[in-house]
Amino acid sequence: MTEQELRDPKRKPSREGVLRAMSKVAEILPPTPLLPLEVDGRTLWCKAEMLQPIGAFKIRGAWHRISDLSDEERQRGVVGVSSGNHAQGVAWAAKRLGIPAIIVMPENAPKAKIQATQALGAEVVLYKRPGQDRDAIAAELVERTGGTLVHAFGDPWVIEGQGTLGLEAEAQLKARGLDGPIHIIACCGGGGLSGGLALACPEATLSIAEPEGWDDVIRSLAAGEIVSVTDQHHPTPCDALQTPRTYPINFDILKLRVASSAVVKPVEIAAAMRLAFEKLHLVVEPGGAAALAAVLAGKVELKATPVITLSGGNVDWDTYHAMVGGTA
Incomplete structure (x- = not known):
């Protein structure tokens, strides 16, 4: 290829x-x-x-995805959805590359995962699990910010x-x-x-x-x-x-x-x-x-x-x- x-x-x-x-x-x-x-x-x-x-392990896929973004895509940032491990992978890669990151995470995710994601500089948007559709929330954020969706597994x-x-x-x-x-x-x-x-x-x-x-x-x-x-x-x-x-x-x-x-x-x-x-x-x-x-x-x-x-x-x-x- x-x-x-x-x-x-x-x-x-x-x-x-x-x-x-x-x-x-x-x-x-x-x-x-x-x-x-x-x-x-x-x-x-x-x-x-x-x-x-x-x-x-989520750092592997997050780095591969985000490091391939164009300069224009990097300026618009990334949006992720995760219960916490992919969230940290995306946040880590984004911080290393100087890219803004928004992560959609469930309210009942382990506190350690939410806090670690925030500590890496990502903005965390919480949703109710079960009850709310995290993919729909992420899609709205992508539409509003122009960011690139970095999906936890469907990418x-x-x-x-x-x-x-x-x-x-x-x-x-x-x-x-x-x-x-x-x-x-x-x-x-x-x-x-x-x-x-x-x-x-x-x-x-x-x-x-x-x-x-x-x-x-x-x-x-x-x-x-x-x-x-x-x-x-x-x-x-x-x-x-x-x-x-x-x-x-x-x-x-x-x-x-x-x-x-x-x-x-x-x-x-x-x-x-x-x-x-x-x-x-x-x-x-x-x-x-x-x-x-x-x-x-x-x-x-x-x-x-x-x-x-x-x-x-x-x-x-x-x-x-x-x-x-x-x-x-």
Whole structure:
């Protein structure tokens, strides 16, 4: 693809785009650790994305998208929608590039995520979740400001940027002499990360994990068409994975590549968070622990060298204490 084609907002994400994103991400961010975790005699390789500057993998896609804006687009700024991790990614990239950013966030997002987004200089517009349509609010802001929408998962740049996690993991395994087939188990909300991983690692087996009540991607794959979350009032500790429905740009990739999936319960997520703390000495937020929870609960049959996304660590202390302490 030509440079012009790779900058076309109407294009489909591609592996070529992931490789381009990797060259850009590598210039500003060191690889996050790929840590071994021994469980029942099997080594799980955990990608510690909570060690990113914003505490989550979302910085990858945000940087790829925003760094490609033209000078004119940068002057008008960007608009994002997020429960908090993508918000911080957009805010971080915008601050680094001197671009104004407005982020639409739910009122019930973790305070740590709202405060961190504001601390990075972004304007935060709060909405009621459930009850208000965040995409409609963002569309109005784009119309009013002329800014560029940087969607949390329904954007070719964002999908490609998230896929760089897979390229890093493959290189890290090869550096350890593990150059055989891999099995990626990914936390899934809207499908941006899993879609990017599917493009980045075409030979890998791909599994996804979603929280109970918010398993719209899994149900969409089973139905063969996109379906929405049935009850947006369903409680879940996984605020990062509360997406009402996926987008065609993600679904078109995932329907061809997802080999297996798992719906995880809060108690299983808590067990994964606890194990990550005890064995890896890492703080993982509930949504970031969904993939590990699926493996520990025996809901995903491992097919090759397992790579598990620990996708974020932005969590309020009270929530973390309740989950890890067993009182949630």
